[in-house]
Amino acid sequence: MDQRNLEREQANGVNGQQQPSANERPPQIFKLNVDYFEKVFEYLSIRDLHSFGQTCTRMQKVAGYYYKEEFSKDLFHHDSEFDGFREYVEYMGTGKEGVDWNKFKSVKKIYFDVLCTTFIEKIPKEILNKIEEIECNFCTPQFFEDVLVHFPNLKSFNFGFSANDDDWLTRKYPKLEHVSWISLTGEGKSAGKLQTFFEKNPTIRSFEMDPMTICSMGTSMAKAKLDDLYVDLFQSHLDRIPVETFRTVTQFLYDKGAFKRIHLTIHANKCSIGEYTKWKSPFSLSTVHTKGIDLSPLVHLGELGFPQFQSAHKDFVNMINNPALSKGLENLKKLYFWEAHIDNILPFLHLSPKLEKIIVEHEILKKPVFIDPVALNRERKKLSEQLASKGINVSKVTFFIPESNYLETKWKTVDTNFKFIEIRRCPGEIL
Template sequence: MSDEAPSKNEKSTSPTPTCDAEKTDDQMVAAAAAVLQIQENPPDIFKLDVDCCEELFEWLSIKDLHSFGQTCKRMHRIAGIYFRQNYPGAKTEFRSDGIYYDSTRLDGFMEFIDDISIETYDSNLLAYIGKCKSLKAINFKFLDKGLKFDMISEVLAKVENIQIIVGELKEKDLELSPNLKRLIVNWSCNAYLLFKLNKCPKLEHINFPPIEGRFKGMERFFEQIPNIQSISIDWRILYANKNGFLQSNAKLDTLIISLRDDEVDETFGSILNELHDRGFYKRLHLLQMDFAGGRQQSIDSFASLRALDGLLIANIETDVIWPLMQNLKTIVIGDFNDFDLTTLPSKLPMLQRIDILLDTTMDVIRAFIRWSKDLKQIRIKSTIEDVETILDLTSLNKERAKLAAASKVIIYVPEDVFLAKKFAGGVSRSFIEIKRFESAKSDLFYS
């Protein structure tokens, strides 16, 4: 397709859409669409309105969408905005030769990418990241000595989420991100910065460092970050500083705790329930990351928690008898061995979302569809070999229709599975819909 320069008459009647970061997506799409409509003798595909373009994009892989967007400047704008709006879960990564999502190079969408991972410093990094005008989140997998925050200060000024897995954050770096809302850092080298967070007045979420012992002044810690809504913390750190938390005036929405099975004792439930009763937090998310865990004692302790809202469990032992968890809304399951997942719906009456990280069966999906009335999402991250058998939409839709007052369920699957179902007969029924995993936005609880 050609992208010839407009004539003088066209210039006088239609401004060419710009990549002004201040414009909303809707404004940018409208501007691009306006140019398409008035172009003299455009190719037939340019006669399609934006809604038709978006319907076409539904049939494309991310790789094909990116290729489509490289045909001309106008389609680049429409495809790029569609990518930003419809692929919030597509985590992109900077590499030495470009920006990628998995094995797909996405350099053409740089100005539309809002979340990127940076593994290490490279001489090409500054040129690439400078073109990412929409960035809201950066994950520094390894912040080495070659990259300093002041080198990308213009980008950091707009960033809202920063994660540093390995590397040292400096006090002056906090001042470069006045719009920062979420900060996840390896604090081991500079835990003192926890008490310098007043430099980030909009901060809503932080993690606590995995350092043994008490933090002095914990009862006053939250006064410096009045907008804080959630924290993530290792259970050992919370236990060591429980008195400081109990004495603080913080009112969190969500408390996220990571722990191992052998750390759950008789004080576990009582401390967390007391913190909840005093108003320290409203909702509790537990991340049980122990792949040798999932024993009966720890799961029974989880059931005693009055505010348990989300649970990530890396392993469930085969002989566990799952207790009633009255308020649990989200569960993420890793290895469940030979544990029968079909028994869970009756034990989780408020469940709204389940993520299954490993292989699953039609019986498991059918059980949740049939009995979990409030269920809204099923996320299946692993590859599904027998797509037709496991995701028989007609059969699942009939099961859902039997459940009175049941909500519609969206099943998120890998892109290859989504496209296979799309071409095989559709991805939507009245009670069931299939979407790409990448279209589900990651959150603090699970990413």
């Protein structure tokens, strides 16, 4: 029996539970198995689910199992009031000492404000051995001297600090697969060490860098064998980096096989996307501001994101209505909004046959606040019927929306899963 089925049986009270005597009559609700409870839990908020789990030991296991299946990868702050879920949390955030680590038995990913060796030494070794991913705003250089001792199974590391602290690039990390390194200087002093890093760490599959660092020492990445290269472009970078330089370096790396896909995040009011996207490789684009940005040159676009509210901009409407853009959206698979009007989302259901996922993280800004899955399914079906004669299949879209919108939708429509559309609760932070 695999671990998942074992946990399911334990939640059902089948495995390891003391059975009632012949004279005892357990409550009728105990006769229900986890499947029935899961149907009920779809209508509950995180707060209500936690309250349900506080009623008795059996219900705590049932609610905990559902939390583990649906929410364990959401960011859970260590001092959250929902203490009944702590043993199931996989992703926790902390910026303080004094955490009762023994309550977080399932943690695999941690977010730190500041990462230093003295703080890490207070975490039990059995928990450190489980950590696969770390995110932090700042880490001390000394930490890297002991990282292999503290986190032997580390697979992903996201951090930022001065490029002067670059000795970590000379070490071998046997299981590391992803690094996000945002240099504060963007100088090329670490070029030799960066080349050494990729030579010693062939397990690295994705890397995130700032464009200044790429342009100053990107050629030292020629021996990398990445699946994905992530780049954040801010207005200050766009003002300082010649378009031709950035494009030449990244095209060189792509031709050398250093990466398969490039992912751009544009943080700028104005940008000539066409100048930055003349690559032969598939890429994704995430924009913070659409004003002044023409997306029509995009022909390999796999992901598109709008991390700030765009719907009020007329440029957004003009951009979506641009006939030239429809060609670029044919390969779109993932769409992200911080917040949006539902009317801004509908065009993508009509233009992107390969679209599989839409995420609205913060708020749907149009009343009624519930989402009509029947209407969305009908709109997606229209595209399927239009493309059927051409032999083009249309993907089912999973639509992730905030909890408030999801619960309003679930209570009013009941069924949220159809042939072309499924509505689900968006992952988030548990405070």
